[in-house]
Amino acid sequence: MDLLLTSEDLTMIDYTFHSDEPLVLESGQVIRSFDLAYTTYGKLNENKSNVVWVVHALTGNSHAAEWWEGLIGEGKFFDPSSHFIICVNLLGSNYGSTNPLSTNLETGNAYYYDFPQVTPRDLAASLERLRKYLQFDKIHTLIGGSLGGQVALEWAVALGEKLENVVILASTAKTSPWVIGFNEAQRMAIESDPTWGSLIPEAGKKGLEAARAIAMLSYRHPDDLKKKQTDAEEKLNGFRAASYLRYQGQKLANRFNALSYWILTKAMDSQDLGRGRGGVEAALQSIKARVLAVGVNTDLLFLPEESQFIAQKSQRGQYQEINSTAGHDAFLIEFGQLSEILASFYKQSEKA
Numbered sequence: 106m107d108l109l110l111t112s113e114d115l116t117m118i119d120y121t122f123h124s125d126e127p128l129v130l131e132s133g134q135v136i137r138s139f140d141l142a143y144t145t146y147g148k149l150n151e152n153k154s155n156v157v158w159v160v161h162a163l164t165g166n167s168h169a170a171e172w173w174e175g176l177i178g179e180g181k182f183f184d185p186s187s188h189f190i191i192c193v194n195l196l197g198s199n200y201g202s203t204n205p206l207s208t209n210l211e212t213g214n215a216y217y218y219d220f221p222q223v224t225p226r227d228l229a230a231s232l233e234r235l236r237k238y239l240q241f242d243k244i245h246t247l248i249g250g251s252l253g254g255q256v257a258l259e260w261a262v263a264l265g266e267k268l269e270n271v272v273i274l275a276s277t278a279k280t281s282p283w284v285i286g287f288n289e290a291q292r293m294a295i296e297s298d299p300t301w302g303s304l305i306p307e308a309g310k311k312g313l314e315a316a317r318a319i320a321m322l323s324y325r326h327p328d329d330l331k332k333k334q335t336d337a338e339e340k341l342n343g344f345r346a347a348s349y350l351r352y353q354g355q356k357l358a359n360r361f362n363a364l365s366y367w368i369l370t371k372a373m374d375s376q377d378l379g380r381g382r383g384g385v386e387a388a389l390q391s392i393k394a395r396v397l398a399v400g401v402n403t404d405l406l407f408l409p410e411e412s413q414f415i416a417q418k419s420q421r422g423q424y425q426e427i428n429s430t431a432g433h434d435a436f437l438i439e440f441g442q443l444s445e446i447l448a449s450f451y452k453q454s455e456k457a
């Protein structure tokens with residue numbers, strides 16, 4: 106496909122990529138064919154050297170300029186007038202890519218609970234299909250946070266010299282028991298929904314509300330809740346923090362599917378960059394690109410030490426920290442700091 110011809114202006118364009126070639130997953134299972142919904146912003150330059158590939162987090166979608174509005178857009182750090190920005194809805198997610206509600210070609214019915222387990226490495230392999238299709242021999246920057254960072258790290262190892270810079274935000278090279286525990290508690294909440302197990306698209310919806318409420322406690326910091334959810338008046342019931350979590354649960358359940366949530370939290374759990382590569386350190390050392398790992402000082406989920414480790418063990422790694430009371434989700438919120446951190450990272454590469 107010639108994106109030089111299709112991206113004549115700087116507006117957002119939505120596409121769907123279809124792969125007919127079977128994808129063999131780490132588990133040994135095979136997805137016979139799949140779709141990836143993706144969105145581009147800006148215009149590819151002639152030597153295709155301005156590609157910025159964004160990988161979204163757990164419940165994100167390909168509309169990166171919406172959920173990262175402080176970072177992508179006219180006058181923003183990643184400006185479509187100079188960068189060609191692409192973001193793909195991850196396989197398994199319900200924003201247009203093949204997911205548990207899609208048709209399983211083996212049966213002719215929707216996958217539902219038969220959707221195969223996917224890992225961040227599998228998700229990276231699906232992105233690689235699209236890169237080849239688009240004939241991008243180089244990616245200038247690959248950037249992702251949280252689950253998106255896990256996928257980006259996996260892809261950075263596989264891309265080798267084809268990748269120049271990788272930015273990993275609030276993420277990890279190997280999922281900690283703490284994160285797996287949070288995710289398991291959320292899946293237990295989904296399982297306890299009496300509709301879970303039935304073949305309806307809304308299966309597990311109430312359970313997903315509870316799962317998101319649990320997750321929010323890991324995405325925020327106690328100081329953030331104290332600042333925003335303290336009750337002014339004396340009371341015995343009806344606390345702000347309680348209605349906040351209930352609201353957040355409903356907000357997610359109204360836009361996200363519990364089966365996709367299940368698949369993607371399982372993917373998050375399974376991250377081990379060193380699997381089959383002689384360990385995590387060896388895998389990080391094998392990355393050829395410059396690596397910027399960014400932690401959040403108040404992240405209670407993916408700890409800053411995990412980002413520091415990525416930077417320390419990568420050959421060309423550096424660490425920066427976001428200071429925020431927002432907790433883990435600061436990578437989706439603190440645009441000013443993120444822009445400064447990125448500017449300083451690229452400035453150094455100009456000097457090198």
Ligand SMILES: CC(=O)SCCNC(=O)CCNC(=O)[C@H](O)C(C)(C)COP(=O)(O)OP(=O)(O)OC[C@H]1O[C@@H](n2cnc3c(N)ncnc32)[C@H](O)[C@@H]1OP(=O)(O)O
Nearest residue numbers: 161162164165166172334345346348349352360434437438
């Ligand atoms: C269609 C799509 O949305 S696509 C996917 C986009 N999402 C993503 O990519 C995922 C990444 N984004 C996120 O996780 C989030 O949007 C974040 C982290 C960036 C910001 O989170 P938010 O929920 O907007 O912020 P915050 O935690 O401050 O909560 C604010 C919301 O809670 C509501 N709220 C705050 N306090 C209370 C309370 N005590 N009781 C009830 N509701 C409350 C606010 O009214 C506000 O509601 P709104 O979202 O309807 O405007």
Ligand SMILES: N[C@@H](CCO)C(=O)O
Nearest residue numbers: 162163164165251434
């Ligand atoms: N808040 C993020 C998850 C944390 O990385 C999301 O909903 O995708």
